[in-house]
Amino acid sequence: MSLLWLPFSLATILMYGFGQVFAKETRTNVSSANILMILGGNMFVMWLSYWFIFREPGSYDAMTWLQAGTAAALSGAAFVTYYESIKHGKISVVGTIAGAYAPWTVILALLFLGESMSLGEGLGVALVVAAMLIFTYSIDNNGDKKTELLGIAFAIASLFFWGTSAALAKGAIDEIGNTNFIGLYALVCPSIWLVYWLGSERGKFEMPRSNKWILELSMLLIAGGGITLYLAIENGNVSIVSPITNLYPLLTIAAAKMRLKERLTVRQILALAILFVSVPLFSL
Helix, strand or coil: CCCCHHHHHHHHHHHHHHHHHHHHHHHCCCCHHHHHHHHHHHHHHHHHHHHHHHCCCCCCCHHHHHHHHHHHHHHHHHHHHHHHHHHHCCHHHHHHHHHCCHHHHHHHHHHHCCCCCCHHHHHHHHHHHHHHHHHHCCCCCCCCHHHHHHHHHHHHHHHHHHHHHHHHHHHHHHHHCHHHHHHHHHHHHHHHHHHHHHHHHCCCCCCCCCCHHHHHHHHHHHHHHHHHHHHHHHHCCHHHHHHHHCCHHHHHHHHHHHHCCCCCCHHHHHHHHHHHHHHHHHHC
16 A cells, blocks of 8 residues: 555644634634635635646546545535534534544444454544543533533534545545545535525625634645545545544644643543544554
């Protein structure tokens, strides 16, 4: 197996890790729907340009395109629930939960992609579930518990959407190639976000009043991280790539501590520790 998945995975960690924190800084001034419209515009231009330059001609069956489209649609839905989660919760908490989709991807890869699960991967699944439970029951009593739990619920939805999307994308990319998948993604996801924007904002578009350059940097990083993620999936085993790219919350938390000054409870710190211990187990 090619080692190209490794540099692409590291690039994904860097871009997603910093992109999440920068998104939080402008998220309080602009609705999730408007943020996704801006992200969709960046992805549409960047990803279609990537497809145009590196496109791979060929004829593929309709079921493969349907699988690719479903993977893209689930990823688009995951972004919707993710941006709703950071509206209600701490980025260092909900970002970590949403990014911990590797166990679900591993399970789907085991069932549908013919991959096998090692003892380490099974232990990793158990540890991630334990960490999520600790997150759920370690809400700061000084905060709005209902709001915090809502953020966690949205983050968990993102976890399952992204996890399923990654497994489906791997199967589709093996057939149609990374470039064709990205070209389809550039059409499907912005369309989903357009519907979400029309439904929630009634066609009202708004840019943040400040930090516009930080917002655009966030969008470029997230869009670029998506390309490197699918390049990593194309060149490696999805049951390895997903856990490795799940390390990006480490970078998010470090940056959040410095820029956003978010504080975690002792139990949340314990949950993070358990989660990070679990990640390497998926590659054993």
